[in-house]
Amino acid sequence: MNPSSLAVRCQNVIKVYDTGGQKVTALNGVNLDIAMGELMMLVGPSGCGKTTLISVIAGILDQDSGYCEVFGEDLLNMSNQRKLAFRARNIGFVFQAFNLLPALSAAENVSVPLIINGMKRSDAERKAITVLEQVGLGERVTALSSELSGGQQQRVAIARALVHSPKLIVCDEPTSSLDHETGRNVMTLLKEVALHKDRALVIVTHDARIFEFADRIAEMDDGHIVEVKENYSAVRKIEHG
Numbered sequence: 047m048n049p050s051s052l053a054v055r056c057q058n059v060i061k062v063y064d065t066g067g068q069k070v071t072a073l074n075g076v077n078l079d080i081a082m083g084e085l086m087m088l089v090g091p092s093g094c095g096k097t098t099l100i101s102v103i104a105g106i107l108d109q110d111s112g113y114c115e116v117f118g119e120d121l122l123n124m125s126n127q128r129k130l131a132f133r134a135r136n137i138g139f140v141f142q143a144f145n146l147l148p149a150l151s152a153a154e155n156v157s158v159p160l161i162i163n164g165m166k167r168s169d170a171e172r173k174a175i176t177v178l179e180q181v182g183l184g185e186r187v188t189a190l191s192s193e194l195s196g197g198q199q200q201r202v203a204i205a206r207a208l209v210h211s212p213k214l215i216v217c218d219e220p221t222s223s224l225d226h227e228t229g230r231n232v233m234t235l236l237k238e239v240a241l242h243k244d245r246a247l248v249i250v251t252h253d254a255r256i257f258e259f260a261d262r263i264a265e266m267d268d269g270h271i272v273e274v275k276e277n278y279s280a281v282r283k284i285e286h287g
């Protein structure tokens with residue numbers, strides 16, 4: 047792959063958690079390239095390192111060794127201040143546990159990335175409401191996030207990851223709390239975003255119903271990428287007629 051068309055490049059990424067003297071190797075030499083304009087899904091058994099890998103890619107967690115580059119930038123060797131600014135501008139993250147601020151409304155939660163990037167509060171809330179409408183939550187913009195159902199909170203988290211038009215969107219199980227139709231609507235929205243040629247999406251999922259949205263699917267096991275399948279939905283159609 048031409049390096050200038052790469053959104054993410056991971057080379058031999060290793061991460062060992064050390065809790066109370068017990069070491070767990072979560073990433074054991076990950077190699078993965080993600081192209082601009084690509085929607086890459088990441089699948090694999092619980093505990094294989096998926097959340098750890100996307101946390102390293104998004105600059106939330108530092109790897110112990112190996113190289114990880116996002117849009118040509120090595121986040122590990124950036125100053126904290128530059129890294130925070132880079133993340134705020136370029137990365138949207140949907141956490142598995144949503145991580146919304148419970149005392150803020152849906153619209154206020156979604157405004158946060160815009161305000162961090164310097165937008166005026168009133169403009170930020172107006173923009174937040176348009177994205178909440180896109181995820182089907184136009185009726186709930188003033189509700190506190192603690193008053194929302196799990197599926198609604200998940201959509202607020204997705205809106206918050208999209209609102210500032212980041213170049214890289216990273217999602218941990220973004221459809222786990224959604225019914226089939228809402229899940230497909232959210233994936234259609236995410237896929238539209240990925241179609242921009244200078245952006246990319248990485249989506250961790252167990253949800254076979256959404257595999258067809260992937261450009262490629264990386265299978266992980268035991269801290270490694272074991273296989274990357276190209277054009278998965280096409281391959282599946284051939285396999286299953």
Ligand SMILES: Nc1ncnc2c1ncn2[C@@H]1O[C@H](COP(=O)(O)OP(=O)(O)O)[C@@H](O)[C@H]1O
Pocket residue numbers: 063064065070071072090091092093094095096097098099
């Ligand atoms: N903060 C942490 N401290 C210690 N061990 C952790 C921590 N986070 C994850 N692990 C361990 O690292 C391994 C990979 O975890 P994780 O990346 O969460 O996997 P997945 O998302 O695929 O379920 C697991 O063995 C898990 O128990």
Ligand SMILES: [Mg+2]
Pocket residue numbers: 096097098142218
């Ligand atoms: Mg996980």
